[in-house]
Amino acid sequence: MEIPVPPPESDPPHGTEPAADHRPDRGAVVRWLVRIGLAALVGLLSGVASAAFLKAMGWATKSFVEHPLLLFGLPLAGFAVGLVYHYFGRGSGAGNNLILDEIHEPQAWIPRRMAGLIFIATIITHLFGGSAGREGTAVQMAGSIADGLAKRLGITGHERRILLVAAIGAGFSGVFGVPAAGFAFALEVQTLGRLRRSAIVSTAVAAAVADATVLKLGIVHDALPSLGTVHLSPLLLGKLIIASAAFGLMSTVFAEALHxxxxxSARLASWPPARPLLGGVLVIAATGLVGTRAYLGLSLPLIGLSLAGGAGVALGAFAWKTLFTALTLGSGFYGGEVTPLFVVGATLGVTMGHVLHAPIALTAAAGLVAVFAGASNTPVASTILGLELFGLHPALVVVFALACGVSYVCSGSSGIYTSQHRRRWGFRHQRPTPA
Structure with missing residues (x-):
């Protein structure tokens, strides 16, 4: 349903001046009102879905902690989820990349079943200890909800694209409680370097409504510790640049490990349902090898320890979390990549803080957002994310902008979203999908 815009009036006869017309363009006004209303509805529905998901995630995480033997059910759980997606998913397994593809070049409606499937599959992943995140689930639920609404109302073309971009912002905002970062992420991730100006208002509305809905439903997001007063100096900035280069390289390692x-796994098991079965066995083996369960599930305690000064965080924690996440998501389990990226970045920040003799809490915070910036190719959204999480202070603006910018530059062409387009210096090309 493309909202009609009245055609321009014909040119006046030669030699006459057109009369000034100050009447409002009613078609444009109607179009914007409809866009805002639909964006608010997507934000509301996505917020409800995110609240239910976060509640279920809390239950799954608590259950896994209280019943450690659930880990040994991970292979069979993965096999069951793999069967459902293989025979009943109808393309839902493409996840976030499917939403990005439909924004770039619409081919087919996003399956309405995607929302329910990814909700259940992610809860199962965490209930049995898989290393995954939450963002992918929230974005996929929002995208499925938005496209289902678009299909029911007959919305196609440009208006449908706007709704899908708004859905990305709503999903990210709702699950993390960061409406400004969710807004920026949605605009930046779908095509880097190319801002869809027509989607700005709709995305802002959807992100704000989703966040407000989650809070209204009683969900409280995890609070991060304050970084205190940050005193910048040329020496500290130099150390941050070196650390941020490492963050960018790590984001490349993370993305390549997943791919x-x-x-x-595809080579070892040609039948897709068998891949998470094998992945689950490898996760159990890795847990026995490392001798700790710290890298299973969300691993949020590692973020808390890193931001508190790094006590109790192993210097190689970032490598272990990358391995556990690659084995989980790369083998076919479902969930998000963003929270594991936060963990990898924060723990790598601890290591770099020790190596460079820099404030560990500060390098951990910079790493948390910078590794995400490099892996998702969203330096602006990641900078805003850091400010929403840690506070809008002038020194932190410099720290996060520097860290995310350097990380992005050093991350190369790899990324966790294979369907993301990039546009630089007037050229646009699609990132090649891994073979």
Whole structure:
């Protein structure tokens, strides 16, 4: 349903001046009102879905902690989810990349069943200890809800694209409680360097409504500790640049690890449902090898320890979390990549803080957002994310902007979203999908 815009009036006869017309363009006004209303509805529905998901996630995480033997059910749980997606998913397994593809070049409606499937599959992943996140689930639920609404109302073309971009902002905002970052992420991730100006208002409305809905339903997001007063100096900025280069390289390693495990699992098991079965066995083996369960599930305690000064965080924690997440998501389990990226970044920040003799809490906070910036190719959204999480202070603006910018530059062409487009210096090309 493309909202009609009245055609321009014909040119006046030669030699006459058109009369000034100050009447409002009613078609444009109607179009914007409809867009805002639909965006608010997407934000509301996505917020409800995110609240239910976060509540279920709390239950799954608590249950896994209280019943450690659930880990040994991870292979069979993955096999069951793999069967459902393989025979009943109808394309839902493409996840966030499917939403990005439909924004770029619409081919088919996003399956309405995607919302329910990803909700259940992610809860199962965490209930049995898989290393995954939450963002992918929230965005996929929001995208499925938005496209289902668009299909029911007959909305197609440009207006449908706007609704899908708004859905990305709503999903990200609702699950993390960061409406400004959710807004920026949605605009930046779908095509880097190309801002869809027509989606700005709708995305802002959807992100704000989703966040407000989650809070209204009683969900309280995890609070991060304050970084205190940050005193910048040329020496500290130099150390941050070095650390941020490492964050960018780590984001490349993380993305490539996911893609490589995905390819390897496909070679080892041609039947898709068998891949998470194998992945679950490998996660159990890795847990026995490392001798701790700290890298299972969301691993949020590692973020807290890192931001508190790094006590109790192993210097190689970032590598272990990358391995556990690659084995989980790369083999076919479902969930998000963003929270694991936060963990990898924060723990790598601890290591870099020790190596460079820099304030560990500050390097951990910078790493948390910078590794995400490099892996998702969203430096602006990641900078805003850091300010929403840690506070809008002038020194932190410099720290997060520097860290995310350097990380993005050093991250190369790899990324966790294979359907993301990039546009630089007037050229646009699609990132190649891993073979």
């Amino acid at each position: 490589r495990v995905h390819r390897w």
